[in-house]
Amino acid sequence: MLNILGRKTSSNVQKVLWCCGELGLAYEREDIGGEFGGNDRPDYRALNPNGLVPTVIDDGLVLWESNTIIRYLAARHAAGTLWPTDPRVRAVGEKWMDWQISVMSPAMQPVFRTLVRTPPEKRDMAALAAARASLSKTFAMLDRALADRAFLAGERFTVCDIPVGIATYRWYTMEITREDYPHLRRWYDRLAERAPFRAEIMVGLA
């Protein structure tokens, strides 16, 4: 049995839940982190010394780093479909997974934390405007990348669409001004046709 440790409101946990939904994998999940705590417990730190979520245990294999987890699950259970086996196709898609962690996530965090996790009276609106403009530039990049392809790795949905797909749900759901990004919108609407995306990701922001 696959065990997932982490609260459902974490975007990084949501990557794993969406991936499991795509793969039809059964799992047990425990609420850890955020309001639930538990991520400072010695037994949790022994599994994941970062004290962050998610952590998964799959047949005795302990893994953390959400993008590594979904790469592993897709490679184990969906080689040739969710996990492209052509290295040139996969690298094109995986580039956007690494970019989500290194570029998009740092741009998303100040906007998300201000609008979703900070009471209105405590929000720094000038900082929010600047952060939103920076975030929008990352979506402009994504929009350009999607101009000539249906999905990030090519013509088929793959695990590579998951990390930025969750960020894009946040972009379209937060109360912000949004530029018109037609290729991004077309791709996002295709994601929204997928039952696991609707069940695990399109559930509101908290």
Ligand SMILES: N[C@@H](CCC(=O)N[C@@H](CS)C(=O)NCC(=O)O)C(=O)O
């Ligand atoms: N690079 C890590 C980042 C993990 C991370 O930052 N997780 C956040 C939630 S999205 C966390 O554990 N925050 C502390 C908490 O939830 O208590 C990954 O992708 O798994």
